[in-house]
Amino acid sequence: MAWEFLTVYWREMIRFTRFRTQLLSSLLQPALWMAFFGVAMSSNFNRFASSVPPPAGVVPVDYLTFMAAGVIAMTTLFTSLFGGISLLFDKNWGLMREMLASPMPRTHIMLGISLSGMTKSFIQVAIIMAFGLFLGVQFFPGYSPARVVVSILGIFLFVGVFSLGFLLFSSTISMRLESPEGLQGIITLLTLPLFFVSNALYPIQAFPPLLQDLSIYNPLTHLVTGVRYFALGSEFFVVGTNYSYTPADILLSFAYLVAFAAVMYAVAHRTFQKAVVT
Amino acid sequence: MGAGGERLSGDDIIEVQDLEHAFNGFQAVRGISFTVRRGEIFSFLGPNGAGKSTTINILTTLLPLQQGTVRVAGHDVAREPGRVREAIGIVFQDDVLDRDLTVWETMEFHGRLYSIPRDERKARIDEMLAVVELDAKRNERTKNLSGGMKRRLQIARGLLTQPEVLFLDEPTQGLDTQTRMRMWDYIRGVNAAGTTVFLTTHYMEEADMLSDRISIIDHGRIIVSGTPEELKNRLGEDVVYLETGDDAKVRDALQGIDEIRSITESLRGLSITISADGSHCLPRIVERVHDAGIAITSVNLKKPTMDDVFVHYTGRELRDTGA
Numbered sequence: 001m002a003w004e005f006l007t008v009y010w011r012e013m014i015r016f017t018r019f020r021t022q023l024l025s026s027l028l029q030p031a032l033w034m035a036f037f038g039v040a041m042s043s044n045f046n047r048f049a050s051s052v053p054p055p056a057g058v059v060p061v062d063y064l065t066f067m068a069a070g071v072i073a074m075t076t077l078f079t080s081l082f083g084g085i086s087l088l089f090d091k092n093w094g095l096m097r098e099m100l101a102s103p104m105p106r107t108h109i110m111l112g113i114s115l116s117g118m119t120k121s122f123i124q125v126a127i128i129m130a131f132g133l134f135l136g137v138q139f140f141p142g143y144s145p146a147r148v149v150v151s152i153l154g155i156f157l158f159v160g161v162f163s164l165g166f167l168l169f170s171s172t173i174s175m176r177l178e179s180p181e182g183l184q185g186i187i188t189l190l191t192l193p194l195f196f197v198s199n200a201l202y203p204i205q206a207f208p209p210l211l212q213d214l215s216i217y218n219p220l221t222h223l224v225t226g227v228r229y230f231a232l233g234s235e236f237f238v239v240g241t242n243y244s245y246t247p248a249d250i251l252l253s254f255a256y257l258v259a260f261a262a263v264m265y266a267v268a269h270r271t272f273q274k275a276v277v278t
Numbered sequence: 279m280g281a282g283g284e285r286l287s288g289d290d291i292i293e294v295q296d297l298e299h300a301f302n303g304f305q306a307v308r309g310i311s312f313t314v315r316r317g318e319i320f321s322f323l324g325p326n327g328a329g330k331s332t333t334i335n336i337l338t339t340l341l342p343l344q345q346g347t348v349r350v351a352g353h354d355v356a357r358e359p360g361r362v363r364e365a366i367g368i369v370f371q372d373d374v375l376d377r378d379l380t381v382w383e384t385m386e387f388h389g390r391l392y393s394i395p396r397d398e399r400k401a402r403i404d405e406m407l408a409v410v411e412l413d414a415k416r417n418e419r420t421k422n423l424s425g426g427m428k429r430r431l432q433i434a435r436g437l438l439t440q441p442e443v444l445f446l447d448e449p450t451q452g453l454d455t456q457t458r459m460r461m462w463d464y465i466r467g468v469n470a471a472g473t474t475v476f477l478t479t480h481y482m483e484e485a486d487m488l489s490d491r492i493s494i495i496d497h498g499r500i501i502v503s504g505t506p507e508e509l510k511n512r513l514g515e516d517v518v519y520l521e522t523g524d525d526a527k528v529r530d531a532l533q534g535i536d537e538i539r540s541i542t543e544s545l546r547g548l549s550i551t552i553s554a555d556g557s558h559c560l561p562r563i564v565e566r567v568h569d570a571g572i573a574i575t576s577v578n579l580k581k582p583t584m585d586d587v588f589v590h591y592t593g594r595e596l597r598d599t600g601a
Binding site: 004006010099100101 | 331335372
């Protein structure tokens with residue numbers, strides 16, 4: 001068994017902790033979303049939502065709690081999309097040659113990068129959940145400690161697979177591009193539709209039909225679905241909408257994310273095998 | 279290194295046959311063949327854009343082989359790139375160091391890339407850092423190192439895996455004269471310890487001082503190869519400067535020495551151009567002049583420099599040839 005990808009992982013984590021400002025901003029940014037956007041929007045949404053009574057027997061959830069799952073997803077998306085950028089710097093500064101000329105299999109480069117990107121996302125998600133508790137996010141309502149643990153593992157599983165897909169995507173783009181500006185442009189172009197054509201901030205039930213259809217194919221929607229299922233349960237009511245998930249729904253969402261990651265792996269694998277960097 | 283002598287082909291650690299390489303229609307390497315013998319320092323000397331870096335990139339498996347055959351340390355670069363990678367060390371042209379890693383982390387990262395076991399890795403890193411005198415800097419980030427230290431760190435890194443061949447791409451580019459001479463000492467030391475060295479350079483004196491053998495490369499072709507001495511001798515343009523009591527008589531005295539091509543007056547007395555190894559011809563010149571009863575006040579033999587060699591074979595100066 002070859003473990004060289006842990007070498008790449010090790011270096012990525014050194015870089016992550018060494019740049020203090022970058023570390024701090026990556027941890028602070030999701031908290032700021034929650035603190036400002038979340039609190040501001042929730043006081044508005046809650047005012048309207050209170051006029052629609054929940055159906056009998058369904059737990060009403062406040063907007064901040066609903067949105068917290070969206071912030072987890074959004075943070076994971078951003079971190080993962082930017083995860084490949086260190087490959088671009090490696091390439092531009094010539095450092096990539098050291099790895100490419102070594103006996104380490106090339107796939108280990110992308111595995112190491114992906115693993116470190118996943119770790120960063122896990123740290124961020126943990127911080128959002130902890131900070132959310134402080135702001136009044138009501139995750140895991142009335143859960144037993146055992147169910148809380150299982151739920152957290154479930155959330156991490158979804159976050160892990162989702163981030164893997166986008167990290168591999170980001171690595172592929174980085175290997176094919178010449179400049180960080182190019183990657184920045186592609187990321188900006190992608191994040192807007194991915195983020196807003198999803199159920200991260202609001203229910204998709206009120207979307208026009210076309211956007212509803214599109215949102216079904218959006219991996220972010222499936223990540224949010226998974227996170228909400230584990231954090232809020234299979235049945236809840238929010239912003240005048242009733243949510244009801246069956247285990248089959250959740251498995252389907254998970255399978256979709258796995259398929260997405262698998263396709264991205266295949267594409268990245270091809271890119272790395274063919275890569276010529278001098 | 280020895281004079282003449284039969285060599286087995288097994289002594290060739292790098293074998294290149296009819297190598298060609300093109301980038302988008304531009305032929306960077308146009309059919310070169312050469313061999314590097316185990317244990318020697320071999321140089322590619324040529325201006326920027328001559329094809330040196332392309333060749334080194336193919337030899338180190340960074341560029342795919344397009345045309346020709348290349349064997350490094352007994353392995354074909356196209357068929358067994360993994361084996362080649364295990365057998366070589368590389369010092370890249372620019373400072374290829376992660377600015378934010380420490381000296382030790384730089385070495386540790388490299389050692390792990392090559393899967394050197396932990397204990398051995400630790401011992402090798404300590405040893406190599408001591409060799410290049412960077413022991414005291416092990417916790418310094420590489421961005422804080424001087425130019426010479428960075429280059430030394432890269433040499434230490436290239437040698438960490440105990441490679442059979444060390445590739446050095448322009449090892450002293452951009453270094454000041456003093457640092458450059460120290461680098462030469464390190465390279466000689468590395469070679470003396472048994473590592474074959476392949477280096478590219480566009481510094482004449484570097485190729486001249488370091489190499490056992492040199493190939494001059496220009497426009498993607500090897501123009502001439504040989505030891506520095508052979509190359510200079512092949513020019514056949516040694517010049518003897520002679521100051522005597524009676525310059526006019528000297529011409530008569532030297533009649534009949536075939537190697538003498540011309541005799542001209544110069545500020546330093548007579549300058550005698552010789553079409554062969556001047557050091558063999560000089561005693562006879564002195565003997566003849568002495569026998570003719572002419573007093574000699576000074577004798578000087580000037581060998582051609584690598585600059586002269588380069589100009590002779592390429593028809594232009596190496597300096598200031600842009601990429």
